[in-house]
Amino acid sequence: MDIYAQNIMDHYKNPRNKGHLKNADLSQQEINTTCGDDISVSLKLNGDKIKAIKFDGQGCAISQAAISILTESLIGKSIKSVLKLEFQDIEDIMGIPISERRYKCAMLGIWAIQKALRTISKNI
Amino acid sequence: MFKRSDFPILKQKIKGRTLVYFDNSATAQKPSVVIKMVEEYYRQYNSNVHRSLNPLAEVVTKRYEEARDEVAEFINSQREEIIFTRGATEGINLVARTWGENNLKSGDIVVLSILEHHANIVPWLQLKEKLGIKISYIPLQEDGSLNMTAAKKLLSKKRVKLLAISQASNVLGILNPLKKLISWARQKNIVTLVDAAQSIAHVPVDVRDLNCDFLVFSGHKIWGPTGVGVLYGRRNILENMPPFLGGGDMIGAVYQDSFTINELPYKFEAGTPNIAGVIGLASAIRYIKKAGWKNIVVQEKKLSDYFMKKVGGLKFVKILGTAPAKFPVFAMVIDNIHPHDAADILGTEGIIMRAGNHCTQPLHDYLKVSATLRASLSFYNTTAEIDFFVKKLQELKKAFK
Numbered sequence A: 001m002d003i004y005a006q007n008i009m010d011h012y013k014n015p016r017n018k019g020h021l022k023n024a025d026l027s028q029q030e031i032n033t034t035c036g037d038d039i040s041v042s043l044k045l046n047g048d049k050i051k052a053i054k055f056d057g058q059g060c061a062i063s064q065a066a067i068s069i070l071t072e073s074l075i076g077k078s079i080k081s082v083l084k085l086e087f088q089d090i091e092d093i094m095g096i097p098i099s100e101r102r103y104k105c106a107m108l109g110i111w112a113i114q115k116a117l118r119t120i121s122k123n124i
Numbered sequence B: 001m002f003k004r005s006d007f008p009i010l011k012q013k014i015k016g017r018t019l020v021y022f023d024n025s026a027t028a029q030k031p032s033v034v035i036k037m038v039e040e041y042y043r044q045y046n047s048n049v050h051r052s053l054n055p056l057a058e059v060v061t062k063r064y065e066e067a068r069d070e071v072a073e074f075i076n077s078q079r080e081e082i083i084f085t086r087g088a089t090e091g092i093n094l095v096a097r098t099w100g101e102n103n104l105k106s107g108d109i110v111v112l113s114i115l116e117h118h119a120n121i122v123p124w125l126q127l128k129e130k131l132g133i134k135i136s137y138i139p140l141q142e143d144g145s146l147n148m149t150a151a152k153k154l155l156s157k158k159r160v161k162l163l164a165i166s167q168a169s170n171v172l173g174i175l176n177p178l179k180k181l182i183s184w185a186r187q188k189n190i191v192t193l194v195d196a197a198q199s200i201a202h203v204p205v206d207v208r209d210l211n212c213d214f215l216v217f218s219g220h221k222i223w224g225p226t227g228v229g230v231l232y233g234r235r236n237i238l239e240n241m242p243p244f245l246g247g248g249d250m251i252g253a254v255y256q257d258s259f260t261i262n263e264l265p266y267k268f269e270a271g272t273p274n275i276a277g278v279i280g281l282a283s284a285i286r287y288i289k290k291a292g293w294k295n296i297v298v299q300e301k302k303l304s305d306y307f308m309k310k311v312g313g314l315k316f317v318k319i320l321g322t323a324p325a326k327f328p329v330f331a332m333v334i335d336n337i338h339p340h341d342a343a344d345i346l347g348t349e350g351i352i353m354r355a356g357n358h359c360t361q362p363l364h365d366y367l368k369v370s371a372t373l374r375a376s377l378s379f380y381n382t383t384a385e386i387d388f389f390v391k392k393l394q395e396l397k398k399a400f401k
């Protein structure tokens, strides 16, 4: 990770959409036991699209910035397309190269979201 | 005496600066003599031990058994009491599966300490599942040292059969007063196992002086190759234990319906061993002898004091474990900076460290921290490297403010 990755540091210091959505359609927690990073997401849906996401949690700059960025960039996206997101896509969304060793950090948030979505979309 | 230049990897440059290797508790670097010894084996006399009647096999068997003598002398045991393993982890598992399964019964207590590495917890938890034994943990005091009052109480419980404990933690780096604990245990006929994986890289270890029944360590943490380790076992106990793995070398004779067991130490060395590893380990031990424990201890004390002063003096850093008998091993919590971010960013600056729970989740839970940043130094590290680390930490702090 680059200490001067402005976007990451900005989201880490000023996380967007922090908290829990009232009347959430879905919520899910994801923990990385090796470092104690912990993310809980709550989601509101509009048909098969994502309407809102909020998150709570604590952890490293990568994990927290990644989920903060996702709570903005996934709005309006279809459940199907979000379920397809992989490491490469997360890297693109974050706008900086993420090293192998930070893979789990970067993915923790999207894993929480995808796990939540899978509970209602087994057949998607 | 030793020189930093004995270790070729340390000449490597990252961002124009020589590598700062602060991850010695995970694995130590290897001096040229060890690398050469391993290479020489593969180039000049690679063959299998104890098996063939040919000149190469004769050389390799001789070297392999000389290595056993070297190790025996290194920890002051008899050669028959030295069993080569894959590492500390395998040594503990061997004891759990053989001595443990034969001697422990439901309700028996195994005493550990809360600072144990997972390698000295999980094998006992496995026996807990299998046999229904109980596990008790010796707690710590504020400064990270063992709570000896609590330890004494635990050891006086009726059904305690085993004390399995590390001589130093890979997180707190504090030397535990094992002689005292082991003497208490012996008064109660409690068998003792010492996990010396960390301590043996910092102080001379003497199994007769400690008076323990078992002791384990890994070659790679004392500047030797990976994949090789040692289990020391008191002779009469080893003799009464069933073999661990079955296969070549551990047998006397094999018939269609039965087999006889080879004598010590071969009884516990089934299959082709890590020959290069064993020979490399002996070379590492000879290197330590030449470097001199006295010199190593003096240099490490200097590094430890300097680190405590410089890094311990930073307001935004908290070092876990501050008891005086401290090796240069420092687990740190940094205000507002996650250990993963710190290790990652410092790594790009060429400072190699580890972040996480360092295979000691119960200790981290006990200390109520989810992860720490660890600097573990060895004698080849320098105070200039500590200064560089402090400078980079301060920059990091600024960026995260």
Ligand SMILES: Cc1ncc(COP(=O)(O)O)c(C=O)c1O
Pocket: B025, B026, B086, B087, B088, B089, B090, B117, B119, B120, B166, B168, B169, B170, B195, B197, B198, B218, B359
């Ligand atoms: C205290 C302690 N015990 C046991 C081990 C396990 O050693 P190995 O992985 O070499 O078997 C380690 C290694 O990290 C350790 O620090």
